[in-house]
Amino acid sequence: MIDSKSMIYNSGIYKSRFFDEFLDKIKSKNSILIDDILDPEISFLTTFLNHTLKKDILIISTDRRKDLLYKNLSSFNDNLLEFLSWETLPFEEIKPSLDIIGQRFDTLNKLQVSKKNNLLICTLHSLLQKIIPSDVLKDLSLHLKINESHDFDNLIKKLVHLGYKKETLVSDKAQFATRGYIIDIFPTNQDHPYRIEFFSDEIESIRTFDLETQKSVERKKSVDIFLADELKFLKEEKNPANISSYLKDDFLVIFDDLYQV
Structure with a gap:
């Protein structure tokens, strides 16, 4: 083409x-x-x-x-x-x-x-x-794919570190919620929230979901999650770019x- x-x-x-x-x-x-x-x-x-x-x-x-x-x-x-x-x-x-x-x-x-x-x-x-400099940005983002293994508890800590706030239900960007081994999250760089289901430490499925009904919508192979609190990290960055x-x-x-x- x-x-x-x-x-x-x-x-x-x-x-x-x-x-x-x-x-x-x-x-x-x-x-x-x-x-x-x-x-x-x-x-x-x-x-x-x-x-x-x-x-x-x-x-x-x-x-x-x-x-x-x-x-x-x-x-x-x-x-x-x-x-x-x-x-x-x-x-x-x-x-x-x-x-x-x-x-x-x-x-x-x-x-x-x-x-x-x-x-x-x-x-x-x-x-x-x-x-934020390019070399620092790599540590301030997540690229999650199905069938990948991630320590569930460490992933939750990473989301908090990136500026995402834990809620009972996700209703807006920069929020996440957990139920068992399921993470609902609304990345700042996405148009829809995502539901990430784990089997033990392996990502079994990634789907978008509807905010109003909370029902899963479309299957995805991956999701990128970027920083939610840019101002905080810029204040801490000694060598901004x-x-x-x-x-x-x-x-x-x-x-x-x-x-x-």
Whole structure:
């Protein structure tokens, strides 16, 4: 199956003198400024560079434009990611929403494991924001699969360590509950809560379930569970990073609107 990016690239659109000269300028200069460029052209040029240079590309946009840019690029890029910023400022000592935390760590995990050359959209705010380093993140997540063995009690302790709160019934994100050898949990990075059933220390099944009825819905082979309390760990982190540290070496930076960023 040929992806849409390859179809566009092989169609001849990029095989022109303009793109050859554009690529030469990118390779020979530290920076290049392009004025009066339309939104579709931004997407075409960005996709061209990603495909040709085989590099990660960091696209810095604004809150006003990032959604449109994401929509345009997602039409023919399956390696497109977005890194959201907190809706609060770190010095306010207010925890960001669980949805944003989940999306942020889902993006960090994808960058960490991806073998592709990714396109990453973020705002200047999210770029400058301190985050947990890549090597630390590995210890602050769980990747559970059926038929794997995990010490049940240690797993419960790990969930608490990650910021999940134990409840009688799960009703919201960042909560978990236990019944015998069953763990119900609503990961911050998931759209639905998950039910993980154990036989002794082996994961026998993983299913999503409905919050209202508490009934199991769909079988899954695995579930990723990421940190629920980002603020707490950032306070404890002595060497915080930023999102650029998750990109492959020699990545390219594109400012969507330099004067507005």
